[in-house]
Amino acid sequence: MVSIAYYESIIEEFTPKIKKSLNNTPYQEQEDLEQEIKMKIYEKISVIEQLSAPGFFEFMDKNE
């Protein structure tokens, strides 16, 4: 189950980045792109939540 509040906080945090990336496409398409990016992030929310990270010593001992 995807948490809506979590999704919204991500969107809010990344709004400047999204707006900036809109410049990659012509003005007429920007609205569509913005919506598609937001949809894409929504699709990937479960992937984002499952990103794992090692603990401190785990990290330090890795690749030694």
Next chain:
Amino acid sequence: MSKEMESFLLKYGRRLEEPIVKNFLKNESAKLLLDNAIHTPSEENIRNLNIAFSSYYKKVRIINYISKLIHFYSIDFDKRYSNYTKRQVLSLDAPLLSNDQTNGNITKKDTLVRNTKIDVMIDTIDEESKCLTQHVSDERLFDALTELSAKQMDILNLRYIYGLSNKEIAETLSLSEQLVSYNHKSAINKLKKSLGVLL
């Protein structure tokens, strides 16, 4: 320097230089956790440090993941869009039936029904909306737009209402492409200045 610290530095000194560790330790409370874990390596201290680092690392990975997603997706989107418009050209005068020699002159244009009433309506709407000033609701932006020169206004109209590229605008107004680009940029900067966005 304490003995524990020395052996820690000997073992991990090089890894402390890695950006992720360095940035993590910029935080005072993280530094404190590390000190505690080194000097009194109790299970709890180590666990606290591990948890703090792990959550920091995870945050970094999430930010990294999402910003990459946004960046590459926007580029990919634009590629798809330009491919689409390149391949699906709207041609009104190409013959509809290529193999039929006798009726080869029928084109898509001929199949469109002309509804005079609607056309007139669209024409009048077009007439009114040919200028950007008819499209803005913000008073300050409206005022800023009226202060632009006629040439700059033409360029903005062609670009944002008709969606022409710099090259097409240059052909329409018989100016050089560089001049169009320069005027477009300076018009945008002028607008930004009047809106107080750019100092």
